[in-house]
Amino acid sequence: MNIEVKNISKSYDDLKVIIDFNMCFSSNRIHCFFGPSGCGKTTLANILTGVISADSGHVIGKNNKKISYIFQEDRLLPWATVKENILFVLDSFHNKSEAQLLADKYLSMVDLLKFKNHYPHQLSGGMKQRVSIARAFAYGGEILVMDEPFKGLHLGLKKNLMDYIIDNWNHESSFLFFITHDIDEAIYMADDIYIFNGPPLKLKRRVTIDTSREDRRNNKKLETYKKIILEDN
């Protein structure tokens, strides 16, 4: 199964962010968008998922899949508690008690169970980001988009979350898009790294990481990839 963008274009006023752009992503892989800030990664992900619509062109293969989106900003309801924020996206798909269980489960995964009755303004940036992560996982989309999801998180928790994602997302029919400009995150998580520049958005290079997850966890062979990618920039 593939998701494909065909001939998409998008501009904001005078700024042409994406011009006649084509790309194809297969399921069962972790796709990593890598590139300098402002080059159009978020815009591409937004068009892929339908958060915004392109000025022209099509997205094919998305069908009616459930989408979990960890936005670049936390996008939490400021007047709702941490837990209510998670329940907010579960209402349409689960009954009350299921939703409660799911919310608690994923809040404890991101280590925030103690803060479930806090409001977003009482949390640090990293904590809000974790709520957003818990919301995406509790929802359980077949397409998971993560736009710089680990900013503001300390290394230990970040590693735990990355391992959790790698181990737990359902490979068969799922798509995972991971946007970052942290090269270590990219090499640790990705199957394919797309190195972009722009605007307008251009695919400069695609690097496929063949090292097994096990080796990556033991930090093997990653330096070689790092060199390749850094040379390219």
Add this chain to the structure above:
Amino acid sequence: MKNSITKNKKQYFKNISIFIFWILVWQSLHLIIGRDIYVPSPFSVLIKLKELLFVPRFWLSVIYSIYRVLVGLLLSIILGIIVAIISSLNKYFHDLIKPFMTIIKSTPVLSFIIIALIWFSSSNVPIFICFLMCFPIIWTNVVEGINQVDVKLLEMAKIYKVKRINILKKIYISSVLPYFTAACITCLGLAWKVGVAAEVLSHPQNSIGSHLYSAKVYLDSTELFAWTLVVILLSLLFEIIFAKIIYKITNKRFSKS
């Protein structure tokens, strides 16, 4: 806990001192000017007010005035919200309605009262005036509130396929509520001012305004002050009750899990 009690006590004490200060200023003015008709003493006003409390017509007037102000307010709130929602859904309607609101806002209230005297029976004039003056305020604030709804939250809700009713409750209403509350608080004060002004000119049977008018006719400043005090107290009372209600609503929403 203990700290907050002493803090409350301090606050209480401060408020009492401020109150006494202004009563003293009032009394001094009364003494300096020396004529009851210009500035009656606060004590004679209080005594007058106490006398009024035992007159049945006082209560009848107060109740009818409250009734008029409340009906005017409720009409403005209900219609203000409805028209604001339509305006937010349709830009042409918004642009069409906007000059009308601007004109209402900048027209002297007396012009409206005089024209309303021609249109309506005396008891309905204050209702109409309350409505007319508050309506644009409610409209403007609710429209502004709806405009300020965070598009990013709406996008998030759409991606997560949140039901429309929940989007309405948890995003739209929650965002608009502070704007709506602010508008209501402004209107509560304004409604009393313009409502009583309309009563003074339309003098319906039972109304605070009619009493103000006759106090003026008989040059009874003490009574004038006493009735004015009644209006101020009623306006404050309304504000306190409204604040309590809003607090209850928002608190209930915030505390349920």
